[in-house]
Amino acid sequence: MNASSILFYLLAAGILVMGFLAVSSRKIFRSAIWLLFCLVGIAGLFFWMEMEFLAAVQIIVYAGGIVVLIIFSIFLTQKAGAELPRPISRRKIFSAMAAVFGFAFTYGLIRQFTFNENTSEPLKITVSEIGTKMLATGEGGYALPFEVVSILLLAAMVGCIVIAMKAPASPQKAAEKQKTIKDIQTPVLP
Amino acid sequence: MRYEQYIFLIPLLPLLAFALLGLWGKSFFRQYAGIFSTLLMAVVTVLSLYAAFNYFLVNGKAGGVYQSLIPFNYNWLNFSQGMSINMGILLDPISVMMLVVVSIVSLMVNIFSLDYMKGEERFGVYFAFLSLFSFSMFGLVLSTNIFQIYIFWELVGISSYLLIGFYFEKPSAVAAAKKAFIVTRFADLGFLIGILIVAFYGGSLDFNTLLARLGNASSPQSLSITTASFMGLSALTWSLVLVFAGGAGKSAMFPLHIWLPDAMEGPTPVSALIHAATMVVAGVFLVARLFPLYLFNGASQQVVVVIGTLSSLLAAMIACTQTDIKRILAYSTMSQIGYMMLALGVSGYVGEAGLGYSASLFHLFTHAFFKSLLFLCAGSIIHFVHSNEMKDMGGLAKMMPLTHLCFLVACLSIAGLPPFSGFFSKEEILAAAFAKHKFVYAVALFTAGLTAFYMFRLYFSVFWKNKNRLYAHRADTGPMMKVAMVSLAILTLVSGFVPFTQFVTADGKPFTSHGDLAFSIGPVAIAIFGLFIAARLYYTDNNRAEKWSQSWRFLYRTALHKFYIDEIYLFITRKIIFNGVGRPAAWIDKHLVDGFMNQLAAQTEHFSVRIKGLQSGKLQSYALYFFAGLAGLTLILLYFWK
Amino acid sequence: MSQIPLSHVLFLSTGLFFIGLYGFFTRRNMITMLMSVELILNSVNINFVAFNKWLYPQQMQGLFFSLFIITIAAAETAVAIAIIINLYRSHQSVDIEDADEMKY
Numbered sequence: 001m002n003a004s005s006i007l008f009y010l011l012a013a014g015i016l017v018m019g020f021l022a023v024s025s026r027k028i029f030r031s032a033i034w035l036l037f038c039l040v041g042i043a044g045l046f047f048w049m050e051m052e053f054l055a056a057v058q059i060i061v062y063a064g065g066i067v068v069l070i071i072f073s074i075f076l077t078q079k080a081g082a083e084l085p086r087p088i089s090r091r092k093i094f095s096a097m098a099a100v101f102g103f104a105f106t107y108g109l110i111r112q113f114t115f116n117e118n119t120s121e122p123l124k125i126t127v128s129e130i131g132t133k134m135l136a137t138g139e140g141g142y143a144l145p146f147e148v149v150s151i152l153l154l155a156a157m158v159g160c161i162v163i164a165m166k167a168p169a170s171p172q173k174a175a176e177k178q179k180t181i182k183d184i185q186t187p188v189l190p
Numbered sequence: 191m192r193y194e195q196y197i198f199l200i201p202l203l204p205l206l207a208f209a210l211l212g213l214w215g216k217s218f219f220r221q222y223a224g225i226f227s228t229l230l231m232a233v234v235t236v237l238s239l240y241a242a243f244n245y246f247l248v249n250g251k252a253g254g255v256y257q258s259l260i261p262f263n264y265n266w267l268n269f270s271q272g273m274s275i276n277m278g279i280l281l282d283p284i285s286v287m288m289l290v291v292v293s294i295v296s297l298m299v300n301i302f303s304l305d306y307m308k309g310e311e312r313f314g315v316y317f318a319f320l321s322l323f324s325f326s327m328f329g330l331v332l333s334t335n336i337f338q339i340y341i342f343w344e345l346v347g348i349s350s351y352l353l354i355g356f357y358f359e360k361p362s363a364v365a366a367a368k369k370a371f372i373v374t375r376f377a378d379l380g381f382l383i384g385i386l387i388v389a390f391y392g393g394s395l396d397f398n399t400l401l402a403r404l405g406n407a408s409s410p411q412s413l414s415i416t417t418a419s420f421m422g423l424s425a426l427t428w429s430l431v432l433v434f435a436g437g438a439g440k441s442a443m444f445p446l447h448i449w450l451p452d453a454m455e456g457p458t459p460v461s462a463l464i465h466a467a468t469m470v471v472a473g474v475f476l477v478a479r480l481f482p483l484y485l486f487n488g489a490s491q492q493v494v495v496v497i498g499t500l501s502s503l504l505a506a507m508i509a510c511t512q513t514d515i516k517r518i519l520a521y522s523t524m525s526q527i528g529y530m531m532l533a534l535g536v537s538g539y540v541g542e543a544g545l546g547y548s549a550s551l552f553h554l555f556t557h558a559f560f561k562s563l564l565f566l567c568a569g570s571i572i573h574f575v576h577s578n579e580m581k582d583m584g585g586l587a588k589m590m591p592l593t594h595l596c597f598l599v600a601c602l603s604i605a606g607l608p609p610f611s612g613f614f615s616k617e618e619i620l621a622a623a624f625a626k627h628k629f630v631y632a633v634a635l636f637t638a639g640l641t642a643f644y645m646f647r648l649y650f651s652v653f654w655k656n657k658n659r660l661y662a663h664r665a666d667t668g669p670m671m672k673v674a675m676v677s678l679a680i681l682t683l684v685s686g687f688v689p690f691t692q693f694v695t696a697d698g699k700p701f702t703s704h705g706d707l708a709f710s711i712g713p714v715a716i717a718i719f720g721l722f723i724a725a726r727l728y729y730t731d732n733n734r735a736e737k738w739s740q741s742w743r744f745l746y747r748t749a750l751h752k753f754y755i756d757e758i759y760l761f762i763t764r765k766i767i768f769n770g771v772g773r774p775a776a777w778i779d780k781h782l783v784d785g786f787m788n789q790l791a792a793q794t795e796h797f798s799v800r801i802k803g804l805q806s807g808k809l810q811s812y813a814l815y816f817f818a819g820l821a822g823l824t825l826i827l828l829y830f831w832k
Numbered sequence: 833m834s835q836i837p838l839s840h841v842l843f844l845s846t847g848l849f850f851i852g853l854y855g856f857f858t859r860r861n862m863i864t865m866l867m868s869v870e871l872i873l874n875s876v877n878i879n880f881v882a883f884n885k886w887l888y889p890q891q892m893q894g895l896f897f898s899l900f901i902i903t904i905a906a907a908e909t910a911v912a913i914a915i916i917i918n919l920y921r922s923h924q925s926v927d928i929e930d931a932d933e934m935k936y
Contacts, residue, residue: 005835012844019848019871023855028864035867042874049885054898058877061902066870066909073863073913077920085927087858091810095857098817103850105821107843115838115887122889133892142896149903156907160914166921807932810857810865817853 007048015041026083032071039063053127193237193244194261197279200237200289201328203230204296207321215314223314224307227321228300231293234324238293245286246693255698258282258398263334272394278334280397283694284478284551288331291558292468294681296324298674299463302566305668306459306573316356320463323349327468331475336385337395339476343381343440346469347374353464354456366452373449377439384432387425391415397479405482412486423489430483430490433476434497441473442524443531444501448756450524454516454578458569461516466523466565467558474530474554481547481696485539495535499633502528504753506640510647511739511750514578515568518648519561522604525641526557532634533619536626537696544696545703546626549618552690556611559685560603563678567597570667570675571652580648584656592672594653596679601649603682605642605717608710611686617710618703638713642720650728841882848875862916862926866909873905 022034039062046055137143263278326345333339355367392400403411418425442450502525509521530550537546570593603612623631692700727735739746855868877898884894
């Protein structure tokens with residue numbers, strides 16, 4: 001039981017607890033913050049696993065990008081301090097049953113399986129190695145997925161803009177708007 | 191033998207007329223429909239006469255016996271070896287004679303209808319139906335096969351239904367058509383069962399084969415049919431009685447006669463053709479066709495005699511009290527057909543013993559002419575007076591001289607006075623009855639007197655009573671009507687002189703019948719007696735008839751109400767069949783059968799309403815179902831899949 | 833690292849996965865549903881990295897997989913929020929119970 005293990009268990013507990021709070025909190029802003037902490041906890045876990053680059057990406061993209069985006073959307077759509085409605089009790093029971101059953105089943109399967117853990121010296125992963133691998137075109141290179149993901153990001157960007165765009169005002173609607181304004185502004189003769 | 195090749199045209203030309211007039215009668219033929227039908231029927235008549243001439247006088251005989259020729263027999267439906275429904279043409283003495291009768295009467299009715307039905311909107315339809323009837327009747331008499339006769343039997347029934355219900359806007363006509371069809375259909379049930387029994391034991395449906403097998407005491411089929419018995423009667427008796435039941439229905443014998451008086455709702459030429467001369471004698475024709483079998487089985491012949499005698503007496507009694515002229519003629523028809531059945535019932539087979547058979551068919555022959563003449567005259571009278579009731583008529587002798595003369599000729603013939611045709615045929619029937627059964631002879635003689643009485647009651651009431659009666663307007667008898675009536679009158683005069691026993695006999699061998707002068711005195715005397723009583727009561731205006739009906743009050747009322755037979759039938763059908771069988775059946779159908787189906791549908795609907803909630807549109811429910819399905823599949827795959 | 837068996841890490845990732853699943857089934861607000869989806873995706877990330885570290889320490893596939901998952905999760909979140917905003921405009925509410933048009 002060295003410090004590394006204790007650290008792991010602390011991190012794990014924190015992640016699980018904060019994840020549970022994120023899904024069960026009554027106030028939405030608090031839920032978002034719990035999510036933030038959970039994600040940071042996961043980043044910490046990645047640090048503990050000596051995957052520093054991934055942890056950094058996690059913090060930047062997830063904690064710094066996605067959670068901020070979620071908070072923006074919360075402000076756009078509702079009062080942040082308002083209390084969330086309770087879920088339907090029937091659904092809560094069934095979901096709890098499903099989650100517990102799923103967890104038990106999956107973990108049971110995992111327990112049965114003996115992993116042949118490789119205890120050889122782990123590779124020291126440096127950013128330069130990641131970068132080289134990412135843009136490599138030969139065996140084991142990730143140039144193609146990289147390009148595909150960039151196209152996906154482009155598509156997502158365009159899609160978001162189109163979906164969230166307000167319907168363009170037609171000239172007829174603009175003219176109607178004009179008319180009503182003029183009606184209001186007609187001077188009343190004394 | 192060339193004429194045989196043209197026999198098939200005899201039924202087919204009317205069928206062609208039916209098809210053409212049925213399809214294009216209104217659009218193309220219009221007022222020429224009648225002439226078209228009449229011309230075709232004239233051709234058919236010529237062919238029939240030519241065939242009769244050839245058959246009877248030239249080369250029908252072989253070795254002195256009239257042959258049963260089958261120029262055409264098509265094997266239509268094969269059931270097993272030897273048992274098949276054939277469609278064919280059989281020529282023997284009775285079928286050739288019937289060809290002549292049917293074609294001549296049909297031609298006369300067609301000619302009469304040209305004037306009688308003029309102005310009728312459904313002119314083409316009427317002639318189409320007439321042609322359909324002619325086709326069916328020809329097919330019936332030319333049948334080689336008992337099932338073929340059944341098929342044409344039903345076709346004749348259909349034609350009768352269509353023609354009785356011709357004025358279908360009148361509810362009484364519709365009811366009469368239904369009644370006729372239902373009663374005859376019910377009788378045909380017996381006919382069908384009889385056919386099945388006979389076919390089962392005889393092993394064939396062909397007439398000649400059946401007669402040879404079952405009429406011969408030594409053949410194995412005959413042995414089996416006579417030994418197999420049901421409720422004490424042999425299968426042969428059952429089958430022949432049931433077949434006779436079918437014939438009795440079609441020929442309006444007691445107790446299946448109830449449809450014939452009502453059938454007078456149809457146009458009068460139709461009554462002349464169908465319900466006087468041709469369709470109603472189909473029963474007689476059937477018994478004559480199967481005559482060797484009836485002779486072989488004495489019990490069934492007894493049934494024929496009893497029913498025939500009873501019907502003729504009953505009908506004569508009822509006819510004495512009726513006031514509608516067509517009804518009187520209808521009951522008269524029933525009575526005369528009773529005579530024909532009676533004669534078949536007392537007949538033997540060989541030579542002189544077969545006098546009854548020849549007499550019956552001779553009476554059929556003469557009756558066809560004078561009865562259709564009576565109906566056509568009645569039609570002419572009704573056309574003039576616009577009413578059927580005798581009380582609306584009287585003193586027509588001066589106003590309708592030709593009709594009067596023809597009617598008188600026919601009345602004298604039916605009463606059996608020489609030298610008219612009815613005398614010859616009726617005398618032969620009485621001679622045959624006298625030789626066999628004195629009691630039957632006595633009843634037949636009494637009925638002959640009644641016949642003379644009610645026919646002359648009709649004659650005097652229509653033509654001589656109320657001499658100075660005035661009529662609102664006169665509708666003259668058309669020329670075609672006159673032509674038809676005169677032709678039939680001439681035939682009535684001469685047909686008595688045909689030496690019938692030279693042509694139509696039970697065993698095919700011609701013989702000479704001699705009229706016994708002493709014997710004839712009885713029937714003639716009683717006929718003249720009946721005539722005089724009728725003259726005394728009806729020739730002038732007096733109330734002797736009313737006084738008579740008062741003194742015989744009970745008998746008069748019973749006869750006036752047709753012996754309450756209709757009421758009995760109505761009681762049985764309404765109270766017993768409708769309430770006992772019809773209502774429960776309807777209840778079961780509505781509540782159990784329909785109810786079961788409705789419940790199935792209702793349950794399905796409830797179930798579907800419940801399931802509808804599954805598709806709620808809620809995303810998270812869908813996700814839950816998805817997860818549940820996934821978990822289920824995983825479980826199955828991991829643990830239960832072998 | 834060697835002291836912690838792989839199954840413990842997998843316990844963590846499985847637990848996080850089913851917590852996210854529970855939140856996805858239960859939460860009524862669309863944005864909180866989205867947050868639960870993020871939890872699920874993260875649990876998958878942990879899984880990949882754990883397998884990489886414990887079973888194949890000489891290789892980097894797990895890491896790269898996780899990188900791409902993070903990228904795609906980001907794109908997906910953006911699109912989802914665009915959809916939520918669109919739904920908010922038409923229904924005036926972000927309650928998932930109000931968006932029940934996916935039926936007959």
